[in-house]
Amino acid sequence: SGEWGKVEALLKDFEEKCATPVGKLKQVADAMTVEMQAGLASEGGSKLKMLISYVDNLPTGDEKGLFYALDLGGTNFRVMRVQLGGKEKRIVKHEVKEVSIPQNVMAGSSSEVLFDFIATALAEFVATEGDDFHLPPGRQRELGFTFSFPVKQLSIASGTLIKWTKGFSIEDVVGQDVVGELAKAMERAGLDVRVAALVNDTVGTLAGGRYNNPDVIAAVILGTGTNAAYVERAHAIPKWHGLLPKSGEMVINMEWGNFRSSHLPVTEYDQNLDIESLNPGEQIYEKIISGMYLGEILRRVLCRMAEEASLFGDYVPSKLKVPFVLRTPDMSAMHHDESADLKVVGNKLKDILEVPNSTLKMRKIVVELCDIITSRGARLSAAGIVGILKKLGRDTFKDGEKQRSVIAVDGALFEHYTKFRNCLKETMKELLGDAADSTIIELSNDGSGVGAALLAASHSQYT
Numbered sequence: 001s002g003e004w005g006k007v008e009a010l011l012k013d014f015e016e017k018c019a020t021p022v023g024k025l026k027q028v029a030d031a032m033t034v035e036m037q038a039g040l041a042s043e044g045g046s047k048l049k050m051l052i053s054y055v056d057n058l059p060t061g062d063e064k065g066l067f068y069a070l071d072l073g074g075t076n077f078r079v080m081r082v083q084l085g086g087k088e089k090r091i092v093k094h095e096v097k098e099v100s101i102p103q104n105v106m107a108g109s110s111s112e113v114l115f116d117f118i119a120t121a122l123a124e125f126v127a128t129e130g131d132d133f134h135l136p137p138g139r140q141r142e143l144g145f146t147f148s149f150p151v152k153q154l155s156i157a158s159g160t161l162i163k164w165t166k167g168f169s170i171e172d173v174v175g176q177d178v179v180g181e182l183a184k185a186m187e188r189a190g191l192d193v194r195v196a197a198l199v200n201d202t203v204g205t206l207a208g209g210r211y212n213n214p215d216v217i218a219a220v221i222l223g224t225g226t227n228a229a230y231v232e233r234a235h236a237i238p239k240w241h242g243l244l245p246k247s248g249e250m251v252i253n254m255e256w257g258n259f260r261s262s263h264l265p266v267t268e269y270d271q272n273l274d275i276e277s278l279n280p281g282e283q284i285y286e287k288i289i290s291g292m293y294l295g296e297i298l299r300r301v302l303c304r305m306a307e308e309a310s311l312f313g314d315y316v317p318s319k320l321k322v323p324f325v326l327r328t329p330d331m332s333a334m335h336h337d338e339s340a341d342l343k344v345v346g347n348k349l350k351d352i353l354e355v356p357n358s359t360l361k362m363r364k365i366v367v368e369l370c371d372i373i374t375s376r377g378a379r380l381s382a383a384g385i386v387g388i389l390k391k392l393g394r395d396t397f398k399d400g401e402k403q404r405s406v407i408a409v410d411g412a413l414f415e416h417y418t419k420f421r422n423c424l425k426e427t428m429k430e431l432l433g434d435a436a437d438s439t440i441i442e443l444s445n446d447g448s449g450v451g452a453a454l455l456a457a458s459h460s461q462y463t
């Protein structure tokens, strides 16, 4: 009983506003390159913070010993220990434990509550260390702390939180040294561990990626949020007034989620999502691309179609009005539904939105919307990567010297949302032409945890 003419019109309008033809993507890539330059030139020179990571050497493979890693940055928080065996033995043993962070800790709690929660979980994990892990007698355990929010790094092992993103909001942590806060909490928990490195997850992924493949030059996160890091030539960082590192290189955490440009296809649904978010006006690129938001964009379009065009009949499912009720993994499941009657879509509509009897016509609209939203996100992600390649002069095919560029990608959105991943890779080919042959987008599963442990090893007090 839907007003199909109106539904079609809303769909067509949305599709047009989300369009990302190659010409537009090239403009986005160019804008990314320009903003990168501006962010490197001066503090506050761009929406892109282009943060200096203090990582001027990536893992070599020689790293040895027992190291811990702790990953805070999304819905789950992870603790990990790794026994590193050097060039021959590589990763001898590796254990991970995942803990979900209660909503009331993530938002509205206090620094003490958050860090006590983390330190307690870490202490419990350390207590289960088995005989197959070896810490030389008299040594302190060391940890790489992956903290996936914008941090003004003060050294390799300290840095202050600039702002929260991705649904976190704990006011009194902003401006604090997160390593200091963690250290105090570990002391309260009676845990003797030294934080040897504070790294963004992008930097951890880059380190973990390089450990496995020497051609890795950048890392991208596509999970709850999105971000990227890459290896820059130190002399190309005008705002860096410190000593030039021996390696001549510095890893830059772009904080690309905060990128924005007039070339980005932003719809009224995106604008409303932004206004009603915890961080209005910020992380605009992230809000179009990443896992936290794709399902929510879909919900907003469906809600409007239900209200204005009776998509689901002459009532608006009340569940459809609940922000974030449609999650990206559910959207992905619907998008990949291969059954003739779109059974998966029907079940999701029933279970999540309490639409009991959806018609095939309704279900097809849902799948089309998934495709529009996800293609836009994946194509814009590809444009961002091309922006990095351009900055490094690696976007064109150079005769004779076929320099390989590997991008290590981590995050459940890229890993599990197959249509997103395929679309991103296809778009790289559209944008790069011949040069696409020497550009490799590689899944780096949980590279950030191992990467943080590796960076703890290379910044150990004992080496």
Ligand code: ADP
Pocket (backbone or CB within 6 Å): 073, 074, 075, 076, 222, 223, 224, 225, 290, 291, 292, 293, 327, 328, 329, 330, 332, 333, 410, 411, 412, 413, 416, 417
């Ligand atoms: P984080 O980014 O928080 O460190 P992940 O890399 O695990 O963690 O990403 C989690 C995000 O990935 C979730 O918020 C969700 O949006 C998205 N995601 C998880 N599973 C899937 C899936 N099967 N399909 C699509 N997206 C998924």
Ligand code: MG
Pocket (backbone or CB within 6 Å): 073, 074, 148, 201, 223, 411, 448
């Ligand atoms: Mg992560």
